[in-house]
Amino acid sequence: MTTSISESPEDLIRARALELGFDDCRLARADQPWSAGERLAEFVAEGRHGEMAWLETTLERRAHPQAMWAGARSAVMLGVNYGPDHDPCDILAHSDRGAISVYAQGSDYHDLIKKRLKQLATWMAQTFGSEVKVFVDTAPLLEKPLAQASGLGWQGKHTNLVSRQFGSWLFIGSVLTSLELEPDPPGEDACGSCRACQDVCPTNAFPAPYQLDARRCISYLTIELSGPIPQEFRRALGNRIYGCDDCLAVCPWNKFAQAGREQKLAAREALRAPSLAELSRLDDAAFRTLFAKSPVKRIGRDRFIRNVLYAIGNSGAEALANEARRLLDDPSPDVRGAAVWALSQLLNLGAFEVLRSFREEAEPDVDVRAEWAYPSKDLTTSSTASP
Known part of the structure; x- marks a missing residue:
């Protein structure tokens, strides 16, 4: 210069x-x-x-x-x-x-x-x-x-x-x-x-x-x-x-504002609209690989999967209940608790009660047991999803 x-x-x-x-x-x-x-x-x-x-x-x-x-x-x-x-x-x-x-x-x-x-x-x-x-x-x-x-x-x-x-x-x-x-003039509230x-x-x-x-x-x-x-x-x-x-x-x-993402900051196609089902299957190694050099990596796999499960619960998609059900055995209590909540949103009353009958008492974490004991909505029999 x-x-x-x-x-x-x-x-x-x-x-x-x-x-x-x-x-x-x-x-x-x-x-x-x-x-x-x-x-x-x-x-x-x-x-x-x-x-x-x-x-x-x-x-x-x-x-x-x-x-x-x-x-x-x-x-x-x-x-x-x-x-x-x-x-x-x-x-x-x-x-x-x-x-x-x-x-x-x-x-x-x-x-x-x-x-x-x-x-x-x-x-x-x-x-x-x-x-x-x-x-x-x-x-x-x-x-x-x-x-x-x-x-x-x-x-x-x-x-x-x-x-x-x-x-x-x-x-x-x-x-x-x-x-x-x-100094330059300060910014004026507009x-x-x-x-x-x-x-x-x-x-x-x-x-x-x-x-x-x-x-x-x-x-x-x-x-x-x-x-x-x-x-x-x-x-x-x-x-x-x-x-x-x-x-x-x-x-x-x-x-x-014009679109301003440079090549180094450009959105990765895999992160624009990722599948909740695929994200829910990430183990720690796969999570670290997917989010290498990403700020998402800092929250860790367990907290991220917790978030994914809340989204699954909000999806209204009974097909995603199997993803939540699989994570009831996850080592992380945060993940297990979120999985319970997701199932409480997706399953009918009978299906949820069957799961609760053999899961709640065996659950070692107090917060996860609370999720089983007090599902956050009145479960109905309208859904056909099975346990």
């Missing part, structure tokens, strides 16, 4: 970022007062973070960018467009298929973005002699408030970043630097009176606009939550087996 002596550091950084493949680059001060840390503290104090204990243990470091690094003066905020080439909600009508969140249908975005961030940070250090630190969302840095401060977008009513150029489909990365950079993201949520996870109760969010329930998913949310899961795109997909600003 050739540089002109008249170009400012800000212009040079933006140009270099675009050369490296980022779709947007904006600048913010990292040493100014802000209220994001206080809002996060309130979120945690109200228990809305659920089992995400790492939010509580890192609360002090998340309070302000300089709590992460006292030497930070500016933040270079980067965006990568991952807009899909289809409506992610279309798959919800195909109940024998699993819905995997758009961002997780390809390779893990952290790997690609972090590589580019390091390239940009190295160039900045060499060019300006500055100190730099890079962050993707695995680090305790509140990136969405910083992204809004930089003008990359604004935090919408679904609490995710919204961009005028890319809608709700932006991966975010950041480089904190000791450079004193001129949600207006729209509440599409609030109204579409299957579990009513938004107690108010711009507020999220993670304990009710399908992304949290299918990814972060260990053990059985609470009964009240299981039917609302539908066929969503990893994450949920509903609130992102209905954002009206998406009409300005």
